[in-house]
Amino acid sequence: MENDELITMRDITKTFPGVIALDHAQLTLRKGEIHALMGENGAGKSTIIKCLTGVYNRDSGEVHMEGVEGNINCHSTEDAQKIGIATVYQEVNLCPNLTVAENLFIGREPRTKAGFIDWKQMNRNAKKVMDGLEISIDVTQTLENYSIAIQQMVAIARAVDRDCRALILDEPTSSLDDKEVEKLFRVMRQLRDKGVGIIFVTHFLEQVYEVCDRITVMRNGAFVGEYTVAELPRVKLVAAMLGKDFDDLAAIKNETMASADGEVLLVCDGMSHKGTIKPFNFKIRKGEVVGITGLLGSGRSEMVRCIYGADKSQSGKETMKGEELKIKAPIDSIRKGMGYLPDDRKADGCIGDLSVRENIILALQARQGMFHTIPRAKQNEIADEFIRELSIKTPSRETALKQLSGGNQQKVIIARWLATHPDLLILDEPTRGIDIGTKTEIQKMILKLAGEGMSVIFISSEIDEMLRTCSRMCVMRDGEKVGEIDHELTQENVMKAIAGGGN
Amino acid sequence: MKTKKKINSNNLLIMITIIMFIVMYAIGCFVYAGKGFAHVQTFLNLFITNAGLICVACGMTCVMLTGGIDISVGSLIAMDCMILAHGMGVQGWPCIPTIILILVIGVIFGLVQGFLIGYLNIQPFITTMAGMFFARGMTAVICTDQLSITQEQNALFYSWANAKIYLPAFLGYTNNKGKVMTPYVRPTVIIALLVVVVIFIVLKYTKFGRSIYAVGGNETSATMMGLNVKRTKLFAYILSSFLCSIGGICYCLNTMSGSVQQAKGFEMDAIASSVIGGTLLTGGVGNVIGSLFGVMINGTINTLVTTNGKLLSSWANIATAALLCFFIILQSVFAYFKNRNN
């Protein structure tokens, strides 16, 4: 280990049944540095962190820490805490009903001689700790009285107070506004100056360039590279994360149709949702395929959820075919001719115990209303049609959805929306977890539907897919729509747009 | 950094409870002054009659703080009273060993329920409902008649039941026959108040007590902070059933009898007292002082109805249920505003 290295992880491999989560990954954390850990879906960021902090046991590889003998193997978060590694997660893992002081010290409260908890001493200690981070708050108030930002500080304070040398922050800024992010960065810099090594897991590009010293990029469970922030232009970072060699970008032009003359279908004017997507404008024409691109967490899903009404828009207005929409719940959108395939199929899409047939006809049934049931024969017909068209592998249409593989479950949910013949179809990562053959089929299907007059909003992490099907791309970054590209649609231009300004 | 005022929604709930009690009691004093409502003894009778409920409400509060519920308490009390009545009365057991037996049964009862809830993750409602029917059925198994405990059967127990602890005479009054009526309390009141003090200390000053609050606040966080959630829940239910047994002894000292129909709906009173006292149904918030006031309100309602004489006793039930409904909705409203602010 070199002199300024705090933790080294080398050759880390971890497999789960059927998937290689980490493939000889590596990570180096130095003393007194803020180190960003970045990567898209399935990159392995959270897996490698969990291997370090004892949540998972790695299959192989070496972990060394300065001052600790030999290969480290933590089996629990307590083990990690003992050698000085602390983690603060995105969901603040504190108890909102307890006071700040108590949250800081629970499990190790100062005691009086009689063995009872010494509240006065605990409050005094707590004040000292928070003052040390330059945060003056009343430590006797319950945690829920404070904003998420403060709560996170308390979580960090708790971690830091237990003599941690390495602090891992897992997506800490997702729920913070700009001012709160500044406060967090101040605390982080203070800790760094004291010699603490900080691993900062995030997908906010601007923040990485603002506060981090080094970046490690991972992709598909493997280590892509470690860079110093000063030497890495944004575009190269984006390219590394998406797996493109910047110098090797062929100008993959899409050969598709321009349908810029169709009538306007949907107009969104200044819509937003607090905490997820800043106010945006959006327009789509009949028969158009628009892609929404950006890094994971840039607001892609949040924007379409707002358009569809899964998250109620808190500002602006939405017009479809010239008529202003008042969307109170998804059923309103469905009745107006929208369909939405969510990106989290397990939580928002699959109704596991229901059969394939029931899952497919559900949205159609919802649109028709409870009292107009679709006759069983028609249900069978619809289900069979889509099982055939999408090549859904299932023993029968009555099989419970949870028994199908992930990719086939995805196809069933797509079928659900196709069955409603919407005017506007929103697909959020429709090809995730699907084999190559079907991926192509789905892209062809999108083009066919567009040709028949359906408007499609298409979100995908694979820029190639979108380039082949979309005539226009919306670019998202850090929770807001930052631009559109409707000509010269090439990989290079798209990635430049995602990366944004600064070099 | 902006911090909210000290008066947040949780304190507000308790303040509403205390004010409600004072108002109710004051109304009683005005309206029924002629019937002796304003005497100190009436106030003390609240404690005497409800000594058992106070103990049980403390246990219920502990369990509700973890986010659970225990609806077996009424039936457990009935079973305890029946064991006391049958054991001491029919079988002739001496007093102290029978009482120890009751306490041990309480612990075992709580152990089984706590294990099912804490370690097997079975819903508290179903588990304690099964406990409720088990205990109620066992009461009938022991004996289906109504038994009473008389002085001959057990002089010691009888003496405790009738003992009076007098307060300073100046708090009393002279009745229309010229006799000085000094107010008094019974030993059960001392036991009940002791329970409140002990549980208050446990909840505020011991690790176990704080773990209960943490578990109720956020179970996942509590686990991540290194607390043993399962064990905390187990002991919370053991505590509840143990306190219920103590409450059962106080209850029996009041009624001096055992029957299958006893303490029906008692669990409702205990839950209502806790909720009215500011214990959140979702867990993590509440304390025994509030629950004590909840019991006082419950008792006041009952006293108001009986003093009136013309109202059916059902009105007391309806009033309690209405108050419970009011506080449940109030809690839900506060929670909604809290979520919106975050």
Added chain:
Amino acid sequence: MKNLKKVTKQQLFLPIFCLFLVLLVNLLKDPSFFGISINNGVLYGRIIDVLNRGSEIAILAVGQTLVVAVSAGTDISVGSVMSLAACGTCMVLAGFGVNTTSTIQVPLIIGILFGVALGGLCGAFNGALVAKLKIQPMVATLILYTAARAIGLLFCNNQITYIRYEPYKYLGNFLPGCPIPTPIFVTIAVIIVVMLFLKKTALGTYIQSVGINSRAAKIAGLNSDMICFMCYLICGICAGMAGMVASSRIYCADSNNIGLNYELDAILAVALGGNSLGGGRFNMAGSIIGAYTIQAITTTLLAMGVSTDQAPVVKAIIVILIVVVQSPVFKSWLGKRQAKRLALSKEAA
């Protein structure tokens, strides 16, 4: 072995197996259990008894199944609501304050509809608390669990109100000239109406969708709140109906005793029916078989000398056994033990 596993995994296995056990025990003890005879133009026999007296539980189980399926919660107010409905009907029929009458003040059908409507009102109250205010089902229904009986007592002026009007007794006993007890018809009617409503409208699918994954259901366009509300409403109506039958049996409104402890039986019927108490997919047939199984258990216990007050002990043990076996923790513990055994046997081999 594999075939045995396949059979045991069927949802209807549990209720049918339990029913079979109970019938077997009875058969061994007293073969005359299955005897049916006709006396005075009506059917007699233990089996008839079970079908007759199990009617209230079966009707309650229908409503309870929906509540459990949609909200993973239970409605414990059903027994008290039965009592309230009975008191309401008798008060309306006899007139307020009258505690015994042989003529009725309003047409019989109005009285009965009033009782059922009262049940529905209670169901709506519960539904509003659970669906709109998001209060836990057990707690929300706890309110009516206490209050309903007390309100019923008030309706009847704290007395048992007798309706000595002959046609009132038909619902709970026998229609003139018909050998089969009327409650059996009522139960069949309720089951048919509810099943038709579930199958002919999409409500059955909706309830299951909301119960399994209410987020996904909402995105697919379902109104989760309204569906939840409707289930509690139906449960309340069922409770009202059951109250009518119970009251008609004894041609009075005995506020303290009607429906006493029936909520446990209803929940037990749903659990015995193979339905998960955690919500989701439900099987109405299972609950109904479960309901009659419980009635058979109660009858058997009575025959063995266990009084109605003592029977709850057995039922409590059964409920705990079922819930423990259904619990995921237990299942995974069992799975680990089997895996260990498999590993050990492989090593030995």
